Amino acid sequence: MLTPIHLDLLHLIEENSRRTPDILAAIVGREVNEVKAMIQDMENAKIILRYSATINWEKVETNRVTAFIDVKVTPQRGVGFDSIAERIYRFPEVRSVSLMSGAYDLSIAVEGSSIQEVARFVSDKLSTIEHIISTTTHFKLKTYKQEGVIFEDQEEDHRLVISP
């Protein structure tokens, strides 16, 4: 059973996963050991899956191409979309897979080192999976905001250093 303190911890860790249990304990007003146990419980329950950073890869000199692919599928009797989703998310090129409502069924993010590599993945591997009816591929041109983080935030702190 998650308490409001658990939720606070999740938000705080999601915002900055480098915060130590000491700091987190002070922020939520609990003992350090209690906070450590809560985090351990959430790791065991696979609520916290890993601790990672948000990186603006567009500032790094790499050949990284990301495509978002809308996939329509025919769900399978007994297992629905899950079985097809699993066949897709096992590919290392696939960064995320989500089941969607609306005009298509699965939303997939794929990464490759070139447009050609992503295109090959779609035509050779993705489109050939049984029960996939169609794919629509969109290549990402620029990221403005991701995981709640604005990448090139023009807003600065204009406050006076000291004010009454």
Add this chain to the structure above:
Amino acid sequence: MSISVNSIASRLSPIVNDLPPSGIRRFFELANSLEGVISLGVGEPDFRTPWHVREACVYSLEKGYTGYSANAGHPELCAAISNYLERRFDVSYHPGSEILVTVGASEAIDLALRTLLLPGEEVLIPEPAYVSYRPCTLLAGGKPVGVPTSADDEFRMRAADLEAAITPLSKAVILCYPSNPTGSTLSRADLEQLAEVIIRHDLFVIADEIYAELTYQGEHVSIASLPGMKERTILVSGMSKAFAMTGWRIGYACTNAEILHGMYKIHQYSIMCAPITGQMAAIEALTRGETEKDRMVHSYDQRRRFIVNAFRDLGLDCHEPKGAFYAFPSIKSTGLSSEQFAELALIHAKVAMVPGSVFGDSGEGFLRASYATSIDSLQEAIERLDGFLSRLRRGDIDL
């Protein structure tokens, strides 16, 4: 013909000439001259005004809201204020006759003092107190009378202390709870005891409740909601703190129609009206800003717990501030004055705080540390202060 500066000064109002310069000015200049300062000296939110409020303001400009509003404020805003106060704080004011929109809460305080005071009448101010109350009282022809509070009472003004300071010239009390600079709050029981004294001595109250939403333990009680208090209370608040709208300069005063009419006359002749752009933004914030406001308040509460714990871990006594966004740690154990400590911390740790003495004599021995800054910056500030205090205690810092 040239006129010497000295002769000009001698011809200015003696009230203005005698006003002491702001105690924070020296620190402001020192902090500005240093690179890499983390400021815990800021009396305003670090959050930007929520985007939906800014967007509503842009829309209002596109729709041509660029002129004067009614003197008392745009009727839609007065109605929004009335609804908001009733919903949040159980106080009822008629939007057409008991609410005045002002240029920040500061204007409302100035208007209240100028409307209430006869020359020489006294205004009782629990101290440590916000820096403007004394000068505004003097400018209104009154006499400020400090009522010291202490850390032992969590800087709450006690009814007995208030009563002891009352003289035949006493006219009004300024209550600022949650408090800038101490973060202290008053419970309903505290307020009832004060109200009894206030009614018995027939005083007015200027209730500066600008930090009311930033109450972290218990619920904020407006003194105006207590029996017999509404007619003698001028409730002052505004958009700055809870809605992160300091620069928009939208405040308001709520009181009975007779007092408000007096304030209205001064406002009408000296200000005309609060800026319409800010008023349009305030309507959006008051009617649709609850979620964003709650998110900011929750964040302040987290930082509050962090910083109070951190000061105590540094070996500095720190009473628990239950409101606003200030901690008020004691630095008496260091043997330094507030000003000395603040200056040395600024120079050696590059952490800016405001000496408690700026807020009245009873603030001596304390610092005001604002936690309206990110937790990561607070953490860095505390690490710097830890190093600074270690060097100070070892005698490695020249005093």
